[in-house]
Amino acid sequence: MNETTALDVRSVSKTYWERGKPGVRAVDDVSFSVAPNEVVGLLGPNGAGKTTIIKCILGIMRPDSGEISVFGQDVQAHYPRVLEKMSAVLEGSRNLYWRLTVWENILFFSGLNGISPRENREYFEYLIQLFSLQDKRDVQVRKLSQGMKQKTSVICALARRTPLIFLDEPTLGLDVETSLELRHVLRQLAQEENRTIVVSSHDMDVIQDICQRVVILSSGRVIVNDQVNHLMQLFGTRAYRIVLDAPLPPGLEEALTPHFTGVVITPHDTDVELKVDLAERDDIYLLMDILRNTGAIINEISHEEVDLERVFLEIVRRERNGYVSGYSL
Numbered sequence: 001m002n003e004t005t006a007l008d009v010r011s012v013s014k015t016y017w018e019r020g021k022p023g024v025r026a027v028d029d030v031s032f033s034v035a036p037n038e039v040v041g042l043l044g045p046n047g048a049g050k051t052t053i054i055k056c057i058l059g060i061m062r063p064d065s066g067e068i069s070v071f072g073q074d075v076q077a078h079y080p081r082v083l084e085k086m087s088a089v090l091e092g093s094r095n096l097y098w099r100l101t102v103w104e105n106i107l108f109f110s111g112l113n114g115i116s117p118r119e120n121r122e123y124f125e126y127l128i129q130l131f132s133l134q135d136k137r138d139v140q141v142r143k144l145s146q147g148m149k150q151k152t153s154v155i156c157a158l159a160r161r162t163p164l165i166f167l168d169e170p171t172l173g174l175d176v177e178t179s180l181e182l183r184h185v186l187r188q189l190a191q192e193e194n195r196t197i198v199v200s201s202h203d204m205d206v207i208q209d210i211c212q213r214v215v216i217l218s219s220g221r222v223i224v225n226d227q228v229n230h231l232m233q234l235f236g237t238r239a240y241r242i243v244l245d246a247p248l249p250p251g252l253e254e255a256l257t258p259h260f261t262g263v264v265i266t267p268h269d270t271d272v273e274l275k276v277d278l279a280e281r282d283d284i285y286l287l288m289d290i291l292r293n294t295g296a297i298i299n300e301i302s303h304e305e306v307d308l309e310r311v312f313l314e315i316v317r318r319e320r321n322g323y324v325s326g327y328s329l
């Protein structure tokens with residue numbers, strides 16, 4: 001915990017108790033931190049504990065154990081003043097006053113943080129234009145579509161000019177087009193503004209589009225905390241498909257299997273297809289040596305495209321099998 005950390009979550013746990021039912025351990029010993037200006041995703045399936053963690057950080061809910069600090073200030077000890085440092089769009093809750101117009105909502109929510117409407121008028125107008133809500137500026141929020149309401153909620157959170165912003169499932173319930181537009185704008189804002197943003201989503205595409213780093217949660221626990229690029233590289237450079245001239249070179253299979261467990265060799269009439277998952281990037285050299293030594297003629301090398309979804313499924317699978325720590329994740 002220090003002043004240069006925007007958010008520090010240490011060993012936070014939270015169990016929900018309902019009368020007559022066993023407790024639900026929604027958040028289980030979760031730790032992660034976020035540096036200033038970082039855009040971090042909380043990714044996990046429904047029920048993974050994303051919203052609960054965000055509520056604990058915002059002080060809406062008290063964790064059973066653990067510590068949370070925002071820019072070096074303990075949230076519970078500095079409550080409610082610490083709220084000046086963060087704003088949020090929470091999933092499924094009303095983040096707006098429905099009888100106020102878009103513009104009035106912006107003035108109201110920014111006013112909570114003492115943001116002067118006079119000095120920030122241009123910025124507010126800029127946000128409205130960025131989210132294509134110019135026509136709706138003076139329309140009551142209750143008359144807007146779901147997507148427009150969501151965009152207005154995001155604008156109101158941004159208008160408070162807090163250094164830290166939480167967006168909980170920002171694209172949930174939006175049609176594909178609006179979701180893509182919102183993601184595009186969020187990515188642009190994340191690049192333009194010096195702000196720290198935490199985005200939660202069950203949708204890998206949303207995280208892949210907006211975030212630099214991802215914290216993957218499963219059943220209330222952190223299973224991966226890594227740069228999105230690194231995860232893609234790590235998995236992307238591993239899966240190779242190689243096509244050789246037929247026939248299958250003698251001794252190739254015997255030479256490969258001790259080094260590359262899980263290699264799949266499929267001989268066809270005119271060629272031989274190899275599918276291999278490398279454990280380490282440098283294993284490509286070993287693979288090439290073996291192919292050369294057995295006289296194989298390479299026709300084609302490609303590596304399979306991966307997206308965050310495949311990475312996510314693969315990580316969850318490995319974690320279930322108990323060997324995720326074997327990888328440098």
Ligand SMILES: Nc1ncnc2c1ncn2[C@@H]1O[C@H](COP(=O)(O)OP(=O)(O)O)[C@@H](O)[C@H]1O
Nearest residue numbers: 016024026044045046047048049050051052053
């Ligand atoms: N108010 C509540 N009372 C009881 N259980 C809850 C409550 N809120 C959430 N849960 C349970 O806690 C777990 C985590 O929920 P949540 O934090 O909403 O996950 P996520 O946001 O990742 O979908 C789920 O099993 C959910 O059913």
Ligand SMILES: [Mg+2]
Nearest residue numbers: 050051091169
């Ligand atoms: Mg949620």
